[in-house]
Amino acid sequence: MSIRNKNSIGEKIFDSVNVIIMCLLGIAFIYPVLNVLAISLSSSGPILRGEVSFYPVQLTFKGYENIFSNKYIWISYGNTIFVASVGCIIGLIMTCFAAYPLAFGDFYGKKVYSYMILFTMWFGGGLIPTYLVMQKLKLINSHWALILNFLAPAYYIVVLRSFFSTIHKSLIESAKLDGANDIVCMFKIVLPVSKPVLATISLWYIVGHWNSFLPPLMYLNDRMKYTLQIVLYDIVLQASGAIYELTDVVQTGEGSMLIPQQVQHAVIFVAMLPMLVIYPFIQKYFVKGVMIGSIKG
Amino acid sequence: MRRFKNINYRKVATKLWADRYIYLMILPVVVYYIIFKYWPMWWLRVAFYDFKILKGFKGSDFVGLKHFIAFFKSPDFFQIIWNTIYLNILSLIFAFPAPIIFALLLNELSNSKFKRAIQTVSYLPYFLSTVVVVSMIKTFLSPSIGTLNSIIKSLGYEPIHFIGDPEYFRPIMILSGIWQGIGWNSIIYLSAISGIDTELYESAVIDGAKRYQQILYITIPGISTTIIIMLILQIGNLLSVGFEKVYLLQNAQNIRVSEVLSTYVYKMGITRSNYSFATAVGLFNGVISLILVLLANKLSKKYSEISLI
Numbered sequence: 186m187s188i189r190n191k192n193s194i195g196e197k198i199f200d201s202v203n204v205i206i207m208c209l210l211g212i213a214f215i216y217p218v219l220n221v222l223a224i225s226l227s228s229s230g231p232i233l234r235g236e237v238s239f240y241p242v243q244l245t246f247k248g249y250e251n252i253f254s255n256k257y258i259w260i261s262y263g264n265t266i267f268v269a270s271v272g273c274i275i276g277l278i279m280t281c282f283a284a285y286p287l288a289f290g291d292f293y294g295k296k297v298y299s300y301m302i303l304f305t306m307w308f309g310g311g312l313i314p315t316y317l318v319m320q321k322l323k324l325i326n327s328h329w330a331l332i333l334n335f336l337a338p339a340y341y342i343v344v345l346r347s348f349f350s351t352i353h354k355s356l357i358e359s360a361k362l363d364g365a366n367d368i369v370c371m372f373k374i375v376l377p378v379s380k381p382v383l384a385t386i387s388l389w390y391i392v393g394h395w396n397s398f399l400p401p402l403m404y405l406n407d408r409m410k411y412t413l414q415i416v417l418y419d420i421v422l423q424a425s426g427a428i429y430e431l432t433d434v435v436q437t438g439e440g441s442m443l444i445p446q447q448v449q450h451a452v453i454f455v456a457m458l459p460m461l462v463i464y465p466f467i468q469k470y471f472v473k474g475v476m477i478g479s480i481k482g
Numbered sequence: 483m484r485r486f487k488n489i490n491y492r493k494v495a496t497k498l499w500a501d502r503y504i505y506l507m508i509l510p511v512v513v514y515y516i517i518f519k520y521w522p523m524w525w526l527r528v529a530f531y532d533f534k535i536l537k538g539f540k541g542s543d544f545v546g547l548k549h550f551i552a553f554f555k556s557p558d559f560f561q562i563i564w565n566t567i568y569l570n571i572l573s574l575i576f577a578f579p580a581p582i583i584f585a586l587l588l589n590e591l592s593n594s595k596f597k598r599a600i601q602t603v604s605y606l607p608y609f610l611s612t613v614v615v616v617s618m619i620k621t622f623l624s625p626s627i628g629t630l631n632s633i634i635k636s637l638g639y640e641p642i643h644f645i646g647d648p649e650y651f652r653p654i655m656i657l658s659g660i661w662q663g664i665g666w667n668s669i670i671y672l673s674a675i676s677g678i679d680t681e682l683y684e685s686a687v688i689d690g691a692k693r694y695q696q697i698l699y700i701t702i703p704g705i706s707t708t709i710i711i712m713l714i715l716q717i718g719n720l721l722s723v724g725f726e727k728v729y730l731l732q733n734a735q736n737i738r739v740s741e742v743l744s745t746y747v748y749k750m751g752i753t754r755s756n757y758s759f760a761t762a763v764g765l766f767n768g769v770i771s772l773i774l775v776l777l778a779n780k781l782s783k784k785y786s787e788i789s790l791i
Contacts, residue, residue, distance in 0.1 A: 417613050
């Protein structure tokens with residue numbers, strides 16, 4: 186922080202203007218969330234007249250009653266939790282397996298192995314070839330397509346390796362003299378002292394899976410398999426809630442329909458709620474990841 | 483070649499055996515990378531065939547560069563490339579400096595609790611999915627229920643249909659991009675600022691430097707390396723625009739300005755099942771991006787000892 190001369194008027198004006206700008210920005214970050222929550226709890230009349238901003242007008246829980254009684258919303262919630270938790274656990278193990286040899290190993294082929302991983306940071310098969318491979322492996326319309334599509338990305342491996350490299354090799358060497366092998370060393374010595382960075386990486390997986398949209402859009406085609414983001418996309422952005430058997434919709438002919446705004450916004454709010462609740466607690470792990478990532482090399 | 487003759491095979495075997503657990507660890511990783519990262523690269527051949535999914539490569543005709551030429555000659559080519567690059571240029575001009583300014587202003591806050599509170603809320607958009615963000619954009623800009631149009635109406639003007647008007651597509655992309663990234667992208671600059679020697683400020687004050695002078699002559703030069711590296715990396719991404727937000731904001735009215743390479747590939751490949759053509763477009767994009775990123779890496783290495791691998 187720059188050093189201030191408290192007595193100067195110019196400095197005081199600078200400080201006040203800065204605080205005002207920051208407050209306005211703070212509101213700008215929160216407002217869209219508040220607005221969605223307010224609309225989800227308001228009655229149609231005030232919503233359509235554009236009267237709802239910070240707080241609900243003519244409070245009603247119709248939107249939430251509507252979606253909580255809908256089985257497809259629950260199914261998609263379950264699917265998302267399944268993909269995020271399984272993806273996180275397998276991803277974390279794979280990332281550890283991938284990074285440990287890079288940090289502590291001195292084996293034939295290490296260079297080839299590390300280039301094999303790093304190269305994928307710059308070049309890949311891309312959308313269509315990956316899709317065709319998934320199709321070849323019969324993974325279309327399977328949650329495993331989502332999990333396998335996002336497992337041990339090179340960047341995560343690089344971040345974990347950077348962290349591992351700060352651990353003293355002598356710890357491992359002495360354990361090896363006592364007869365421990367590398368896998369035991371990893372679980373008994375390396376991982377226990379790496380808890381913060383492991384938390385960072387697991388959260389990357391969870392948030393990544395929770396918010397992922399293109400892969401489920403591409404790979405899933407059955408409403409029983411859909412994840413939350415797809416249901417949200419269909420109901421709010423496509424206004425095509427027919428397959429989810431939403432009650433309370435207004436048919437407008439030709440198969441198109443009007444889903445009440447409370448319902449749409451209740452879905453938006455429910456989809457973002459878990460992230461909203463946990464992010465203040467997990468942000469420090471993400472910040473740590475950014476730091477480790479930026480000094481990698 | 484002489485060297486190889488002298489290899490002590492016994493020694494090699496001992497070493498391989500000693501590292502058996504390491505090989506056991508990398509085995510699943512190597513298998514995964516081969517199947518899910520390198521096999522798709524091998525499938526890039528699709529771009530050079532008239533690929534028929536049911537017949538495979540053997541039953542499909544090899545057509546060389548036909549699909550690439552078709553793409554270069556197509557009337558959409560320049561428009562799509564321009565849309566992609568132009569969005570990146572706009573974001574370079576408007577969105578790139580935003581987190582730097584935000585970090586500088588945050589750094590000047592004296593109340594650390596207030597500072598931390600602002601930082602925390604500024605990270606909020608980073609944790610929201612693109613679908614949620616676009617839903618919010620559409621709500622905020624809606625002619626009937628949106629807050630912005632309520633304000634416009636209360637000032638006595640006609641509501642504006644922002645989402646349907648191609649004029650507004652790029653401003654919406656850039657402004658929402660700033661909203662999403664300003665807090666998160668400021669982290670790296672704040673950490674660079676915290677690395678500046680405080681003695682510099684102390685001696686500047688003794689010399690009578692005002693606060694804006696301290697920012698201008700100490701803070702900004704102190705983080706210039708970080709700024710330059712981030713700038714170069716951004717330039718390396720000139721030909722990539724994230725798929726999700728563009729796709730979700732796209733509609734029949736704005737398609738002319740909103741079609742970018744990634745959405746075009748999706749539409750051609752997944753929606754229309756024109757696998758070969760879409761793969762050709764994707765490969766073209768991938769190769770150019772690879773060259774740009776490698777150039778960017780080389781450049782940024784010149785500016786710092788930190789390798790960006």
